[in-house]
Amino acid sequence: MVQILNSRSKQASDRVLRRSETRRLDILRAAARVFRRRGVAATGMREIAQEADLSPGNLYYYFSGKDELLLFCQERTLEHMLAAVSAARATPASSAEQLRSVLRAHVHAMLDELEGATAHLEVDALPAGMRAPIIEKRDRYERAVRQLVMEGVARDEFAHCDAALVTRAMLGAVNWTARWYRPDGARTVTEIAKTLADFLVRGLLK
Amino acid sequence: MVQILNSRSKQASDRVLRRSETRRLDILRAAARVFRRRGVAATGMREIAQEADLSPGNLYYYFSGKDELLLFCQERTLEHMLAAVSAARATPASSAEQLRSVLRAHVHAMLDELEGATAHLEVDALPAGMRAPIIEKRDRYERAVRQLVMEGVARDEFAHCDAALVTRAMLGAVNWTARWYRPDGARTVTEIAKTLADFLVRGLLK
Amino acid sequence: MVQILNSRSKQASDRVLRRSETRRLDILRAAARVFRRRGVAATGMREIAQEADLSPGNLYYYFSGKDELLLFCQERTLEHMLAAVSAARATPASSAEQLRSVLRAHVHAMLDELEGATAHLEVDALPAGMRAPIIEKRDRYERAVRQLVMEGVARDEFAHCDAALVTRAMLGAVNWTARWYRPDGARTVTEIAKTLADFLVRGLLK
Amino acid sequence: MVQILNSRSKQASDRVLRRSETRRLDILRAAARVFRRRGVAATGMREIAQEADLSPGNLYYYFSGKDELLLFCQERTLEHMLAAVSAARATPASSAEQLRSVLRAHVHAMLDELEGATAHLEVDALPAGMRAPIIEKRDRYERAVRQLVMEGVARDEFAHCDAALVTRAMLGAVNWTARWYRPDGARTVTEIAKTLADFLVRGLLK
DNA sequence: TATGAATGAGATTTCATTCAT
């Protein structure tokens, strides 16, 4: 990935790099789409290559292999989600509204036509040696959501509850959308996100 | 195989059949455990054979292949779950309590040490031609749960809601337990089942 | 196969042996039927066992394995055919009629409902080390038929010809019946045998 | 794979395709050779790969599996033979000479060093679902040969006979050459073809 | 003699990855 810069102008090499980065992103997005459609384990490099409009061999010019591709996919989405939870918590809104907003963002992060990805839900598809940073992010995210729940309890917005379990229940409900959502279904992603967030938070309110 | 069946030989063949069926069940349970631990797509016949304590080739004496094994696993669990929902609906309890009972049974069907199985969550791992009966059962189950929700609304126990989406949210929350539950975790399956069922139904109450 | 004779009467043990031989013959016939139906290479021991009405394992009580079974099948039929050619040559008939009679017998040896066998046509299905006696018989048979042709030429019954090639042509024509003959077809084995023998010898006559 | 095709790249892709087709043909020929040597059922993918000088896995880059390989082999040869019979019938020659010419071509189609193939004789080696087009061609060919026989009878060139049976006898005689022909034998393919054709047609003449 | 069950070698096939150009 690190390129040996030739003697041409820095601008030119920047442009090359930028083009290359764009290409890598395109490939990541293509991979994410196939992973979402078929599941990581059932997805072959050939399918990814085809979705990204290049030859199988050429994939390896941009990524070292399926694992790296998967790792970056997962990282990207988790960072998306971590940003969303940070944004929500930076808000003066109620815990309920913060939580709803996080859950809605979560659904969008998975299902949005262009950038939605679900590969991060399959951590075990990574070789054991590469899981640590993904697990760390995933757990950090879960802790942040749990924190929102606990804050709501502390603020007397939410009833007392087993925050750990309830958090997982909520995350499960939104994660599961990846399994049944169809773009041509009766409800839009936005509707789904709102309905689920409202329902789940309702179970917490006093 | 023309045999004169006297009452003794018939008994013997019954016994043999019964033993054979027992063995098949043992293997199914072993397969279900590995499927639950590692996911269907990532599970190899070798692993199943090892878990069931026989040689890989010998698996094929009992089942025609991975697909059949998977099909039976899925069918078994879905029938368990359908029985549970029928049992709950045969009860004079409130909709809320019926629903809680179904959700608890659902969690148990997946996580119980001995018989818990999650393979039915991965319908796409079956070859397309074998999916129909599984999908039918799965959808029948979902419809039954949705029916419970709608009945609760009709009886004024539950607030008005998008029953289809809310049902999927609840099922997602319980299905997702398969991903994070560890037998040596802080909470028992029974605790998890109760907490989740209570939380989820709470979101429906008026 | 060699049995340890117990102290009972010799008669009894003879009866056992005879019974055992009968059983072996039954199995050979069953094997021959399956070999004819499906070809040697495509026939499994399970199919033979089923056709012979015993368990797969039990086959090995009577025969040391598939190879022996095949060997005996081939030997049996070839000896049939050698006997037929000897019988024909012991006759005072013309060469033409002797030859016709051999060819008819050949067709019957392969297609007859009860005893017909074609396994001897697949010599290569035997392990190389076991082929010698079969090849010897097969070649002896071919030589005998060729001899008939050459005698007919010497006696001025047949036109001069390349006896080796013509013999193989005739044998090919009759061997090939095994591939297309169906018991429920329009012509009986006897009709086929006669028509083919007449046609083939016709090509030799002056 | 959206590509702007300028005249150069199109040429290149043509060249590539042509090379690929050449390779496929090479492999087909190699497979045909092994099938002829050892019989279809006894031939493994490893042997074909070795004969074609590539790794077993690489075979699957060119063909989807053994079945496809076999299908193409059979189709190729049968089309050769159908072409030969068409060519013969387009001729003003006598029925006898047309028939001889077909039989000679038949022998060549099977035994010629380079392109000879015999896989089409083993239709049952194909999975049942793939047989139809092969059987259709095979039967069409047989009908065409039978037609030649019947025409000869109608023209009073041939004696009255059971055309169906006699046709099968002739085809059996030539098909059987595949079983005994050895390239290092005493007679060339051409000699064999001529001798057999002459002999077989002789049996038809008045 | 007879059987259900077990085994191990080998077959076909898949697939991530690499190579040559």
Added chain:
DNA sequence: TATGAATGAAATCTCATTCAT
């Protein structure tokens, strides 16, 4: 950068044969 072709490891499955009873 890009590609068609190649590879090798591993997966699923088959099957003759053997074992324990």
